[in-house]
Each structure stands twice: as structure tokens, then as C-alpha cells.
Amino acid sequence: MLLYALLANVVEKPDGITISAFFVVGIVAISLVSRVTRTTELRADHIDLDDPARSFVTDSLAHDGQLHLVANRRQRGEAGEYAEKEEAQRGMNPVPGAADVLFLEIDVVDPSAFSGALHVRGVQVDGHRILRAEAPAAPNAIAAVLLALQEATGVRPHCYFEWSEGNPLGHLFRHLLLGRGDTPPVVREIIREAEPDPSRRPGIHVGG
Known part of the structure; x- marks a missing residue:
């Protein structure tokens, strides 16, 4: 019942899922850029x-x-x-x-x-x-x-x-x-x- 209500809510009002997806994509992209830019650092003090x-x-x-x-x-x-x-x-x-x-x-x-x-x-x-x-x-x-x-x-x-x-x-x-x-x-x-x-x-x- 709870799963049905969740799916129905997502279908009727997908704004929340869309916003969450943008946040996830943004975090992953920033993490990848950070890791790429620091690839050639010595990483040792x-x-x-x-x-x-x-x-x-x-x-x-x-x-x-x-x-x-x-x-x-x-x-x-x-x-x-x-x-x-x-x-x-x-x-x-x-x-x-x-x-x-x-x-x-x-x-x-x-x-x-x-x-x-x-x-x-x-x-x-x-x-x-x-x-x-x-x-x-x-x-x-x-x-x-x-x-x-x-x-x-x-x-x-x-x-x-x-x-x-x-x-x-x-x-x-x-x-x-x-x-x-x-x-x-x-x-x-x-x-x-x-x-x-x-x-x-x-x-x-x-x-x-």
C-alpha cells in the first residue's frame, strides 16, 4: 500500500524526484571534477x-x-x-x-x-x-x-x-x-x- 502511494505521488508530482536527481548528478559531477583535477597532485605532505x-x-x-x-x-x-x-x-x-x-x-x-x-x-x-x-x-x-x-x-x-x-x-x-x-x-x-x-x-x- 505504501509503495503504491509512493508511486502514485511520484507520477502525479514528479518535481521532488527531478530536484533530487539534479542534486545527485551535481554531487557526482563535482566529485569527479575534484578527483580529476587532483589526479596529478603528490598527495603527500x-x-x-x-x-x-x-x-x-x-x-x-x-x-x-x-x-x-x-x-x-x-x-x-x-x-x-x-x-x-x-x-x-x-x-x-x-x-x-x-x-x-x-x-x-x-x-x-x-x-x-x-x-x-x-x-x-x-x-x-x-x-x-x-x-x-x-x-x-x-x-x-x-x-x-x-x-x-x-x-x-x-x-x-x-x-x-x-x-x-x-x-x-x-x-x-x-x-x-x-x-x-x-x-x-x-x-x-x-x-x-x-x-x-x-x-x-x-x-x-x-x-x-
């Missing part, structure tokens, strides 16, 4: 590295005076995963043969957040050294870490990726909604906006 992470960076610099990082989306988190990832990246990207490689992993949490401290932890898995952090969006966090490393060390870091499979538009919507997508081009654009001098931008290398 500052970067904190714990002692193991600092040690990894120091040791890598001592090896050859350079910083080479491989971006990895963790799957099993086992030694074999990192060995396979490094071998694949050395095959598809210009990683110097004697380069000391660090892995960079971002766990996406609460994609609706936009700022705050980014805490980077140093984790070691069977000799493979990983810089790991939690952030609202992977590309923004990777860009922030690379820029922070460059600022702290004075060394231009190089980060290596592989292209993601799938439709570019699908990756775009995934990034907007979930903080993940085709990471390399977004990282590069964030760095381009944050650092106006091309010679001071961290190197982004994509293969595959």
Missing part, C-alpha cells in the same frame, strides 16, 4: 623513511653512486617474485648491468584521501631490498618518493616499469576510483608538474 629504508638507500648509493628502483605490485611477496621481476626489468629496460636494484612497492589504502605523511618502510626478502609504503594512490606515492630521494641525496633516481595490459580508458577510471591503473604515464606527468626543470626530473623508464 612529507616523506618519512625508517632506518632500514635509509640504510638501503645509503648502501645503494655506496655501490655505484646511483639509485635504480623497480616498481613492483606485490603478489606473493616471496623471493622468487623479486628475482623474476628484476630479471624481467633488466631484459626490457636499460638497467645497467652492475646496477644495485631496490624495489618500490605501494599498497593502496583509502583512495579517497589526498594528503598526509608517507611512511616508507625498508623490508628485506631473501636479500631483495624493498621500499614499501601505504598511500591513497600508487602513481602519486611513487612520484613523491622519487622526488624526495632526489632532494635528500642530490642523485637523480631512475625508476623502471612495464606497461599494463588492458584498455587505457579502463586504466584511467581505475586510477580515478581505486588509485591504480597504468602507472608509468601518471607518474611521469606528476613529476613533470612538480619539477619544472627536465634535467632534475627522476628518470622514468617503461618497457614491455
